Amino acid sequence: MKKGRFISxxxxxxxxxxSTIKALSQLLDQAGWQDQYxxxxxxxxxxIAEQIRQILLDVHNQDMDHRTEALLFAASRRQxxxxxxxxxxxxxxxxxxxxxxxxxxxxxxxxxxxSTDLIWQINHFAIEDYLPDLTLLIDVPAEVGLxxxxxxxxxxxxxxxxxxSVDFHNxxxxxxxxxxxxxxxxxxxxxxxxxxxxxxxxxxxxxxxGII
Ligand code: TYD
Numbered sequence: 001m002k003k004g005r006f007i008s009x010x011x012x013x014x015x016x017x018x019s020t021i022k023a024l025s026q027l028l029d030q031a032g033w034q035d036q037y038x039x040x041x042x043x044x045x046x047x048i049a050e051q052i053r054q055i056l057l058d059v060h061n062q063d064m065d066h067r068t069e070a071l072l073f074a075a076s077r078r079q080x081x082x083x084x085x086x087x088x089x090x091x092x093x094x095x096x097x098x099x100x101x102x103x104x105x106x107x108x109x110x111x112x113x114x115s116t117d118l119i120w121q122i123n124h125f126a127i128e129d130y131l132p133d134l135t136l137l138i139d140v141p142a143e144v145g146l147x148x149x150x151x152x153x154x155x156x157x158x159x160x161x162x163x164x165s166v167d168f169h170n171x172x173x174x175x176x177x178x179x180x181x182x183x184x185x186x187x188x189x190x191x192x193x194x195x196x197x198x199x200x201x202x203x204x205x206x207x208x209x210g211i212i
Contacts, residue, residue, distance in 0.1 A: 004089035005211050006130065008100035009202075011138035012173045013162055014145025015191045016198060020138060021098055023199035031203075033212060038088045041098035043076040046083035052076040057159035064160075070108040070119055077101065078126040085130065094211060100132055102179055102186065107161065110175035111168050134209050136202050137180050138191040142169035 011017045025039055044053040055061065056072050077100070088095045101123045109116035140148075146169055149162050180186040187209075189201050206212045 004091065004093045004095060005134075006085065006089060006095050006097070006132045007206070007211060008097045008102065008132040008135045009138065010099060010102045010106075010135055010176060010186075011191060012140060012142060012145045012169055012176065014148035015138040015140045016148070016195055017098055017138055019195045020191070020198045020202060021096065023195050024096070024202050027199055027203045028212070031212070033094070036092075037094035037096055038084075039096050039098070040080065040084050040088075042080060042100060042103065043073055045080040045085075045097070048083070049076040049080040052079070057157075057161065059158070059160050059163065061160060066108065066112045066114055069112070070104060070114055071122060073104050073108065074122045074126040077104070077123065081127055081130055097132070100135070101127060102135060102137075102176065105179065106172045106175035111164075111171040132185065134205070134211060135186040136189050136205060137176050137186050138189045138198065139173070139177065140191040142166055142173050144192060145169060145173075 009017050009021055021039060025037075028034070028037060042049070043056050044050040052072050052075055056064075056069065056076070085095050085097065104119050104123055105116050108114050109119035143166060146166055149156075149158070176186075177188075180188050187205055189198060189205065191198055193201070203212075
């Protein structure tokens with residue numbers, strides 16, 4: 001039985017998710033929530049899932065078939081859910097997860113053109129009924145995201161998916177925007193603002209949705 005609350009943070013590459021999550025966690029700590037939430041990420045978030053992450057993001061794996069990629073993301077998700085997310089929810093924690101199933105629907109379903117129905121089928125197998133209670137979509141135009149990634153080169157590893165074209169990243173961004181327009185669960189956050197402001201906006205959305 002789920003007792004905690006499950007939040008995912010989504011966005012295109014370079015949307016500033018990771019920095020926002022760091023800043024958001026400081027705000028949560030200042031507000032006295034430090035023992036009541038966990039931060040985790042996909043792909044990865046558990047020992048086995050992190051090993052799958054290495055395969056997925058390895059720049060040498062350019063030959064990876066798109067369906068293999070989709071299955072590995074779903075496999076990583078399953079392991080992370082079972083080992084990390086479900087135990088935390090059962091302990092009554094707020095789980096803040098950097099990416100979840102919407103990333104697979106956007107990247108593999110739309111941008112890789114596999115179809116969201118097929119991606120949903122394999123992911124439903126992986127996650128059963130564990131959907132986030134709330135998804136914060138940090139939105140930036142694809143060009144802004146890619147420029148940030150190029151600027152951060154050296155500080156941050158350039159992964160296999162970062163290397164995709166601007167057209168690919170535009171498809172991802174539009175897919176996320178479409179999902180947000182269709183589903184109440186997914187709420188838009190303007191990722192072009194300074195990171196502290198984006199984190200503050202996320203905090204206010206958590207309050208407005210009764211998560212904290
Ligand atoms: P992530 O570590 O979140 O990278 P970033 O900090 O650049 O957002 O995710 C790694 C990459 O994996 C990113 O390009 C998005 C992609 N991805 C998918 O294609 N499908 C998925 O289901 C997930 C979770 C991530």
